[in-house]
Amino acid sequence: MSDEKTTKSTLLLVDGSSYLYRAFFAGGESMSVTLPDGTEQKTGATRIMINMMNKLLKEYPSAYAACVFDAKGPTFRDEIYPAYKEQRSPMPDDLRSQIAPIHEVVKLMGWPVLDVPGVEADDVIGTLAVAAAAQGMEVIVSSGDKDLAQLVNEHITIIDTMSGKRRDLAGVLEEFGVPASLMVDYQILVGDQVDNVPGVHKVGPKTAVKWLTEFGSLQAIVDNAANMKGAVGENLRQALDWLPTGRQLLTIKTDCDLNGWVPDMPSLESIRMGEPQTEPLRAFYETYGFKGLAKAVGGGDAAPAAPKAPKGAKTAKAGPPGLFDGPEVAAAVPTEGYDTVLTWAAFDTWLERVQAAELVAVDTETTSLDEMMAQIVGISFSVKPGEAAYIPLAHAGPDAPEQLPLDEVLAKLKHWLENPAHLKLGQHVKYDRHVFANHGIEVQGYAHDTMLQSYVLEVHKPHGLSSLAERHLGRSGIAYEDLCGKGAHQIPFAQVDVAKAAEYSCEDSDQTLDVHLALWPQLLADDKLRFIYELEIASSETLYRIERNGVLIDAPTLAKQSHEIGQRIHALEQEAYEIAGQPFNLGSPKQLGEIFFDKLGMPVVKKTATGARSTDEEVLEKLAEDYPLPAKLLEHRSLSKLKGTYTDKLAQLANPRTGRVHTHYAQAVAVTGRLSSNDPNLQNIPIRTAEGRRVREAFVAPAGSLIVSADYSQIELRIMAHISGDEALLRAFLAGEDVHRATAAEVFGVAVEQVSADQRRSAKVINFGLIYGMGAFGLAKSLGIDNTAAKNYITRYFERFAGVKKYMDDTRAMAREKGYVETVFGRRLQLPGIQDQKGAKLAGLERAAINAPMQGTAADLIKLSMVAVQKALDEQKRATKMIMQVHDELVFEVPEGEVDWVRTEVPRLMAGVAELKVPLLAEVGMGPNWDKAH
Template identity: 55%
Template sequence: MASMILIDGSSYLYRAFHALPPLTNAEGEPTGALFGVVNMLRATLKAGADYVAFVQDASGPTFRDKMYDQYKANRPPMPDELRSQIEPMLAIVEAQGFPILRVPGVEADDVIGTLARQAAAQGIEVIISTGDKDFAQLVDPHVTLVNTMTNTRTDEAGVMDKFGVPPERIVDFLALTGDKVDNVPGVDKCGPKTAAKWLEKYGSLEQLMQQADDVGGKIGENLRAALDYLPLSRDLVTIKTDVELEVGPTDLALREADVERLRELYTRYDFRAALKDLDGDDATAEPPPAAAQAPATQTLRNAAAETPADDAAKPGEYELVTTEAQLKAWVERIERADLIAFDTETTSLDALRAEIVGVSLAVEPGKAAYIPVAHDYPGAPKQLDRATVLAALKPTLEDPKRPKVAQHGKYDINVLSSHLLGEHKVEVRGLAHDTMLESYVWNATGTRHDMDSLASRYLGYTTTKYSEVAGKGAKQIGFSEVDLDTACHYAAEDADITLRLHRALWPKLQSEPGLQAVYTDIEMPLVPVLARMEKRGVLIDVDNLKHQSQALGKRMHEIQQQAYEHAGREFNLDSPKQLQAILFDELGLPVKVKTPKGAPSTNEEALDAIAEDHPLPRLILDYRGLAKLRSTYTDKLPEMVNPDTGRVHTSYHQAVAATGRLSSSDPNLQNIPVRTEEGRRIRQAFVAPKGWVVMAADYSQIELRIMAHLSGDEGLLKAFRENADIHRATAAEVFGVKPEDVDSNQRRAAKAINFGLMYGMSAFGLARNLGIDRGEAADYIARYFARYPGVREFMDRTREKAHETGFVETLFGRRLYLENLKARNQALRAGAERAAINAPMQGTAADIIKRAMLTVDAWLIDRDDASMLMQVHDELVFEVREDAVETIREGVTERMQGAAELAVPLIVEVGVGANWDEAH
């Protein structure tokens, strides 16, 4: 079958420019974007196709500019160093023999869309080479997307996996999320997950708009505020597929290359590998020009796909194990293996409710087995008994001397040790490696850390997606219903790719001793600790929450009645349109915030801005706050109680936050509010059983203490060593008064400075925080740095080193790569610099509490009088038997304070109570 490659030249030019460092040739001419595009073109040539076109945006306005005069209005003018690379790029493209298309009045997307549809109609397989998400709307059985900068391919299943919606709903999806780059207005605060959820529930944008009043909460308000302009947004993101073109797909064959012209251009721009290609040498990756080698090395690593080993992407050979003889043979293989990769297939993502469907194993790359135990579709072949399989695997899996590797192994540990298995459960020991964590420690921001993403990046391998074997949406089946042959390939591939990934990632960590130590000394030992915490769970007082829900409902009703009185009539407090009419048309309040279409906004910012002008806006804000507490916590937490344990079991995530902090979900313990009375009541429902208490141990001002240690500032060190009130001490320094004379406003200002500067707060931000003018705030900051010069030196030193290396490090060697340090966009660059200052402190705090968890868990593991239940920010929460409170208090305090040696003491504050709120 004939094939066609359509290259989105505009997308690759910009992406290469922003992804790669500012490279130059020997003459000082910029070559970064050119370098990226040339590598992409060479990869395209190696792929081969019957027809090909390089499509570039033409100059001048397009029909979208006439449709919406603010279209792309936020885009800055093209930088001169990028503009100067366009002509040489087109010269190289032309010399390579690619047909170049530029059509006035439309965008490159529309030309590509038209050609793709025409080619597919003629039976031509189409590949669109792009990094632009908008093209997902064109994907169909004959049209695939390829991103040659990340070495990823996206088909129909890939679109569903990536966006959560099929290609035919991508236009609706993009209309809802909007596009800040192109200034396409979407629904405020509607991210990809919300858009996908809405489209799955309502089917289409049109149906969603018709039922907009059914969507509750603040996001529902935002949706209703966007109804007027969503049709326009949809039109703006829709790629035209009927552009009148002078050529058709079969007119676009690759011409013979002008070798001499290419030699001249490659020589001028110092593209050595491309020159070798011309001379017949096969060089698949262009090295950077010599002028860009030093600090750009890491940026290049982040911007491009890792180079896989030659055999990393080869298909594997997988065995379906259904007889006892086969099982015995595989048990013997894992007993002899140096390293065992294993994975489980189950009925649920909730490890404590999941039933095992099968187990996969691998001990050498390219060869793996799947052992099904519970596939139950009509006509399913006979399988081995689950108890037989687990009994056979148990000795090896429980042997701590048999090293094992998994991808997100914590899940498999909890599945295999689930109480649902009874006497057949397996307590996995000897988990030596986890490929998710290897990737996370190697580069937390370089990629997502799921298997599909890692296989693509580090192996150049496209894995089988779950939706390909089980379907998607309403028609998706459980894995137990997947036929054995299909299930075998999918499941065995997981074990195989896990082993291959380990072989690719572990040598990288070994090459960086600091990163290797973070992985082996902190992250890997933490896996079983978190698994135990998840299994233990926390006791919830369901009746307490139900009473809270009733009280919140009563309070919301009272606010509703007060709102009616101030409005002069009844109205729907959840309707932005009705609220807009009352506030601005009937009450005549000033419009201080507008929607993207220019209408008066009723979002939180808008209401807060006019809350001093009338009582109604504040009442609406209070009503919304209570509604969120009720829907997110008091109504939802009782539904999350595991019926078998009577507890709530959160899931902890190690590979999410770039700084190393843990996050949690279902429920998200990090976001349970503590600043309002209603919020604190939520914590009162986290209780201990009879005869036990809740104990909370919290690091005191840990990030400020880390700042003192890292900066070495004598003033800060002295204050902490003397156990002074750091905010009072800072206020005394900044305002030039004695500590005992510091008033509450001065201490509040000092506290805002202490914490604000760690997060890069500007004079403008401090002024807004304190309600003072910008000049006064700037004076406060200047006085702070004058009293604490070591802090200023630390910040300057950290920024400078980050620019040199492309990363910052915690005290224990964890790295955070900051790609935007070289961004042309000033806001992105400033944000990266703020992150560079804060990340060493926040990351070091994360490392310290993880180290504390390891020592505390090791101390508690053989005790029966206390359990570690939760980790929230800088706090650990325990369940302690009443007669052991003092022993546990002393032991926890000692181990948490000893988790790091700083130049100032670490202080831990411990509280005890019948519930979490009392203990906090």
Template identity: 50%
Template sequence: MSRLVLIDGSSYLFRAFHALPPLTNAAGEPTGALFGVVNMLRSTLKDKPDYVAFVLDASGPTFRDAMYPQYKANRPPMPEELRAQVQPMRQIVEALGFPLLCVEGVEADDVIGTLAVQAAQQGMDVTISTGDKDFAQLVRPGIALINTMSGSRMDSVETVMEKFGVRPDQIVDFLALMGDTVDNVPGVEKCGPKTAAKWLGEYGTLDAIMAGADGIKGKIGENLRAALPRLPLNRDLVTIKTDVALEGGPDTLAMRERHVEQLRELYARYGFHQALKELDGGAAPAGVAETEPGRARGTGRVSAPSSRATEAVDPALSAPGEYETILEPAQLLAWIARLQAADEFAFDSETNSLDPMQADLVGLSFSVEPGKAAYLPLAHDYPGAPAQLDRRLTLQQLAPLFADAGKKKLGQHGKYDLHVLRRHGVDVHGYRDDTMLESFVLNSGSGRHDMDSLAKRCLGYETIKYEQVAGKGAKQIPFSQVALDDATRYAAEDADITLRLHRVQAPRLAAEAGLEQVYRDIEMPLVPVLASIEANGVSVDVDELRRQSADLSKRMLAAQQQATELAGRSFNLDSPKQLQALLFDELKLPVLVKTPTGQPSTNEEALEAIADQHELPRVILEYRGLAKLRSTYTDKLPDMVNAQTGRVHTSYHQAGAATGRLSSTDPNLQNIPIRTDDGRRIRRAFIAPPGRKLVACDYSQIELRIMAHLSEDPGLVRAFESGADVHKATAAEVFGRKLEDVTGNERRAAKAINFGLMYGMSAFGLARQLGIARGEAQDYIALYFSRYPGVRDFMERTRQQARERGYVETVFGRRLYLEYINQGTQAQRAGAERAAINAPMQGTAADIIKRAMISVDAWLADHRERALMILQVHDELVFEVDADFVPTLLDQATGLMSAAAQLSVPLVVDSGVGQNWDEAH
């Protein structure tokens, strides 16, 4: 059967432009969209279709514009960076030999639809290469859709139903109901895909829905009835024509002869090195990207080392894998021998819970070479499940292998797996590499660092999703109930893809000595340290938390009553809509902050902005603060006590904040307010057991000290070296006072400037914070820079370096790439400049405390019975210590923390001791 591939060039051009980073060639010409389209074309050529067409929208109006003058009226003009790539794209398409079609008066969709239907009627097998959902209406026997960017395919009623919840023949009605904001086709207000699919499931067709509109209740029914006059037009607008008059049919679309010299010239000009090597009969090394990745659009300056789109890799790393299920003792022994003989192996665990402190091990997977992996099921218990190897005995056989520190292991977010194996009696040593952390160190801001995202981005591989084997929603089954064939396909792939990702990312890290050092010396050694802290957990006083919850509830009720009195009527304090009407329509308070849709905002910033004009916003803010503390901590923490350990175990995330800062969840300990009495009360509920104390060690003003080190400003360095109150010293400099004459307000202003500058605070922001005029705030900043010119020079130097490099670095070489430093809107560029100044300080502070944790943990190895590291929050470490061991711990921990970095100013560590966290802080 002949095969026809129809390429939706217009769709891919725009998608590639928005999916890829701002790439340029050596001459500074934009190449991002071009790069994506060329990769897609090369992929199409490898499939060797019999017939193919690259279809673009023609310029000028179409028949839809005549039907509806507002059609696509809200589309912005094509960005200049994209417009510059259209003509070279056409040149490459034609030089490759692809028939290129543009038909005036219709859209590319209509040309494709016509050719697809004609070809299917002639018995051809048709594939439409697109990312446009509208084409789902064409799916039928002989016509399939493939999205080459995601790898997804729709080729049957079932696949369309799975994606949209409706059949292909219902897609037009589905789209008519929802409308299309991109094409400016207004649908039924508030009717999203779920509602549209529900109605079509009940009524069958748009006509039937319209006929039964009076029977649809509620606001959505009103919206439907209001939209009835325009729905027939919607249907016409979203229907792809399949009867366009074309000069030739599908059988005229054979590939033309390619123009090699023209291709060579174009590939060389735009930096497509892999394509150039293929053209000349060679092949690029595995993991080598097509262009110099991530050059900032229009600047020619190097930015990120990897893009958000798929990079060129060894085809072997993108091919389907071969997987084995281990059910027999002989198979297990053979795999243990393979693992022992390998230089390194990837592993992954399958469990019945996302909580590593409670999860039961269901199975393990292993891989020693790309494309080869095995799944070892240990606890699948569905009816009829095959007999599996005994979990306890099997883990005993595997334990020596995992305990061997000389045997390199790797994983993806392996800290979870370390927890699970430890709880099942298997200690893991030699955990050498983690693909999540490799990606994070290479470019923390490049997107998500989960395995599915990395597989798509780095390998062009679409992984099997958990929902595909276990179902979703209320019908989702635990992994122990997943059939072994499906479980093997899913679990073995995890280990296989982890190994493949490592083979791609490790060379990229090795090529960047500074990043490799951050990865090897900071991030990887920290994994077992964090696992240990999480496993240690912390004791909480449940009775104290319940007393606090009761008190917060009383105060919330009082705040509600006060708000009712101030408003003169009752209203729901938790309803933004009711608040909006009350504050801005009834009380006529000014709208100072708006939502992205232009509506008056009632968020915290908006209420703070008007709190000086009426008492009600302040009461609402108080109510929200109390409610958040109760729901997040005092109500929730008692339920988070682990039944087995009697303690609360948070989870720390290394690949969260782009600057390298750790974050925590379940519970989030970073957000407990420490400047309010209520926040400190919550800390009182974190307690030491009898005979022990809590010790808190906290870096003093670490980011300001890093600012002094990086700026080398003599005045700021001198202030820290003298050991004086740095904010008071700053005030003395700025306001020309003797240190002893500085007033409290002057110190407060100096503190606001010190910290505000690090976060890019403007004169407007400083004025608002201090409650002074903007001009006065600007004078403060000017005085500050006149006294600390090194800080001003550092800030300007950092901005300039960021523009030239596309990134900034910490003292230890961690990078933060700044996507908008040379492009985007003025607001985006300003935000990137603020990040450029702040990131070296925040990132260095993060690196320092991570280095400290590694050093302190190593010292604690010989004192585990006497002291535990139990919490890390911002710049603070918290320990649980035998009462008589406190002096030793204080001496060692503060010393090691102070020695975690050699700065030009002292690293000072404050410490405290108490029976609870608040006392110790």
């Protein structure tokens, strides 16, 4: 919607009263500033409101707009019904004091502001929306108020930017079960508890939807009231005299007299969006302590050409980010609010501020990106936007000032850091946990992580702090490379000039707090997304423990395997030379092509983009069906990768102090919620080959302990049964049957006891293949059958498992409509661009849409299990350690005395983290190493 034509034909209306309440209760009640006259002024709701307005206009740029507030005093509804809204709690004083500043700053930002005496904000919005729609304009109303759904038509859409909810014609029908044209009738029946408007006694949403679906309107329901049976019919008859009053109270007026407020109605020219008033806006921001916003404001109202940015400086558009064309200016950093702590007096002042703050952003500067090895160079804190401090602790160099002793500073911070009552915030807090742990401090009280907030809200976008600040705040800051350089010329952070380091680190803490204020209200507004976020926060803490524990590696076993694999690789080379009749470079596509196609006469399977004959892995696999040389090369490649990635390197990656490998689990990478393991990658060990499985023999338990593996059984099929509600799948799982055997019986039309091993294997391929969106071609290839047979198998499968087919069809439609799908627990799995795709690309995205809820729900379940098991281990003070999470499996190092407890309790805990339509089942194995535990 960013092109000129679209913005000119769109009216953007903001329910300002809804916005300011949500800003206040989303965390805006705590921030304050001392004004020039000495009075203390709360500012949190104001700050969050500014973020919300900037973000909205960035997403929906519009030539015409208004922010509408409720005015003081009664309205016509109070005259009709004196009890109207009487049970509402009075506005909190801390919010009331912010109304005038909010009105002021919204106007300064360029928004027309309306608060019409005697007319509620909803009625002003309704009048403007209907007038604009009548002129053919598109109307976007931003509000969380469900009452406005009655305005929705083909030109008017209600959006809730905090929850991501979109109430267009389809959205209203899906959410409420009735079309927008019947929303007034629906509201009259159910009433409005918030506004103290009664409906029909004991009639809730389900009954209202049932009646309106059956009769078509409230009037038709009234006409049939005499025939309504039971208590609900009697309640309806008793309410008949009230219903006309209910209609007056609940119907949004769309013909209010706004002359004097919008004097040129209905042309709407007086609510054309204006330019921000730069200098007054900057002054406002400075007065209210919003130093970061003040610095981000562009040049003066009638300024000449803006000064050129310094060479290499990052730039930002003048005015709110991404909204107005204008000269580029250097994005400034609010350095006057940043302190560098070099004395104990300054330290004590900031420690007092940190201890008194309700939430503090913390950031560490370190010697390494390896969290197990990193040492602290400096620490920064931010207690409110625009205000931060950096404590340099290990900067070196001839110009480095005298710094406070690192050990003494950490000793003074230790109580605050380890106190869970002191809430903390960070960007990728798991890393900082490790850094502090390297210095003997176990940080408690990490309440928020902006990286994870972004991951839950906008999984398909980058989650780095610089991206978040630019996207949500319009702020661009100092890059690490600007301070330290790149590549071979990069210097350690300890050698960075302290003044520059302070600016950089304070900015990180400051931006982290600012980003949190922008994202947290959106999570608060959606219960499902908030649940997923809280799960991610809890998972982060558990993953920190797993990473810290690490897994013990048997280096001699790996060395032996490397030697044996090396001998086999050498033998394969000799065998390949013999088949080819000459030595050659097994890694050269050119030489392979000459030997395959020119010398040995193999058929060309496909060509590369440049027209060369391809010898990639897919070609090798096809040719290996008929020729021995490609088979040798495939085995050679597999073993070389195994040796280079695992048997040679695992021992080298072990921590020299612990003898353990400490992998890093990345949370904010996979769009499905799955974890990603790296340095080393423990999730990609190729266990389908004997040599690959043997690698797990090197993951061992110390003397007196065992390795225990707890793995969810057929988890994605169980999730499919739950989501689809397919009767045949549910029946098989509830009866405890072998689901692959049961599927084979259905597909091949035989009794369960007559299913052969080959039929069961085929059914297993079908079960898992269809979950992953496999078509007839893929199934044919997997089973070694022709396409016609594969199509017949799929047809029979969907005939027997109609619920699965319906789930797939419904999911495709929902994905195309909404642009995302969800897990059972509400994790949102974005599919950007699906509405615009066709053909093969659309089919690929639809396959992803079908599979993502299964993979995502499985990811949610294993995270719930991790958290539940770690909680039990802590509460019971067990010595058992969780040491790995691999796909649907948890791996433990268990003292022999706790084996019976783990064997019983871990599967019970894993099975009990959620209640699905089919039972969850976790199976346990154990042994001296990871391989034997399977």
